[in-house]
Amino acid sequence: MGVSIEVNNLNAWYGTNHTLQDITLHIPANEATALIGPSGCGKSTFVRCLNRMHETNPIAKVTGEVRVGGLDIYSETSAVEVRRRIGMVFQRPNPFPTMSIYDNVASGLRLNGYRNRRTLDEVVERSLKQSALWDEVKDELKKKSGASLSGGQQQRLCIARALAVDPEVLLMDEPASALDPVSTAKIEDLIFQLKSQYTIVIVTHNMQQAARVAERTGFFLNGRLVEFDSTHKIFTNPGDKRTEDYITGRFG
């Protein structure tokens, strides 16, 4: 089951660049939340702060509080533990190139020490079914490399890989921006199905996409959260002039 995310006064810096300023918001459980905004507005940095991926960059610094399911992820647990509970799907599909489809999906469990064959078989099948890839690959799970799939299939493979470790939250950083329209539609269908079981946060450049998949939408601009409300409200009756300008295409 998904859990809610509570963010209080989150600030982030890359070097001296203050990329996120006083972000406070509540992301409810088992919903899809979209984050929109122009390039460089801080939305990608924000999702990276939710699973401490920003720490892979040595010049990044963060203050503030992020609680996932009540747990303070900065003070009460480790980065490794956080990332097991919060899966991430990246902008460009990044399957492990030397691994088969099966090994890609099983990698998260295997690298954390699980060895039981039957459990792994079950998890791989369940995850690939959840990501709507099972029927396309079930006959060559162990024969074909993950990198030999098409771009859209690779991205669904990456989603399966993230789901296999049974996270509570799924972060998606522009998951469809490198894909064609048909593959994009499949990813959006998936988000629709997955949000009953997981809390989903999706960063997108595509406002129609936000409107289609998300219950709530946040608008970021210059490192600040300008507005956060129901998607319907944001797109029909935004409370802030800047939000209105952005969604009507006057800038960005």
Place this chain on the structure above:
Amino acid sequence: MASGLAVLATILVIAPLVAIFIDLVYKGASSLNLNFFTKLPAPVGENGGGMANAIVGSAVLLTLASAIGVPIGIAAGIYLSEYGRGTKLSNVVRFTADVLNGVPSIVMGIAVYALIVVPEKSFSAFAGGVVLGIMMVPTVARTTEEMLLMVPHSIREAALGLGVPAWRSVLSITLRTAMPGVITGCMLAFARVAGETAPLLFTALGNDFWSTSLRQPIEALPLQIYVYALGAYDEWHRLAWAGSLVLIALIVVSVSLVRYVTTRGVLKGAA
């Protein structure tokens, strides 16, 4: 015109290798028989005999050298690429490796002679293995570093994003992805030290008799070739040619074998 030049250049590159190989087979193959692989060298003045002790000796030396050079080299390469980016220590390590790569092999031999042979008061297979192992380190380290740097950043992020500890991600994902290139680097280093003679002259020394002990002097193919090629007997010259052929064959076979074993599991379509 351009393609003609390219073909010419290709021929110029391949020709020396083919010429050496043909010459070796022509002069060495006639002396290759079962005795060559099973017998010790014959006493001076007698015909026959073989290089069994040198073949085994080379195998012992190269195994020890790889056991030292490969892990240290790979670990240093991992440090340079994954942990030490931009630090002072990594610059020092990288510079040292490049200098070490350029140190003449006989100087390496002298150093190990002073550090191991003199204090132990004995030439030994161990000292020979150590000097060859040290000579492997810079090549292995630098190729490992370069191969790891070619692994896309997104692959590292994928592993970390799954909640995999950093050390595990480095070994099981980054290093594994770069493995074919890393193995090529190890094979290059291996092939290079397999033919080294100078550093063995005053470390492993050579030995006319059976020995597999690491504490005793040991024979090696390049040493045996060196002694026989300079010898006064036609029989010795023939054996030296045969020894050279076996040495080249040994290198080609072990390199191909490692390649075969390590690429067998690779899937179609993998990078």
